[in-house]
Amino acid sequence: MKISIRTNWTQKELFTYLFIYCMNADFKETEEELDFITSKVGNKTFTKIHKEFNQDNDYSSLLKIKDTLYLLDYSYDRIEQLFNEIKTLFLSDRKYEVLEKNIMTGLKRILY
DSSP states (O other): OOOOOOOOHHHHHHHHHHHHHGGGGGTTOHHHHHHHHHHHHHHHHHHHHHHHHHHOOOHHOOOOHHHHHHHHHHHHHHHHHHHHHHHHHHHHTOOOOOHHHHHHHHHHHHHH
């Protein structure tokens, strides 16, 4: 049985959630990462989605991301663009840690 969790997110909200998920890969939210995300989506969207993220577990987060990408009909190219932006997020604090690399690898396996 396939389990899914439906959202009614906009593309901006999906982007925000995905970036918050990735930012927490190393269990730290750095000032640089927070600034990077809020500069792209604004404080209002960030605060709303961050509150939702804090209530979710890892499994439900991944289901929400995957299902919303599907519902918003993201193409392979658009997903590639997201991964490039995720890498920029990871490098915003000038470190690309092992946990961040692992999240990137795991997301690629799930989302492609």
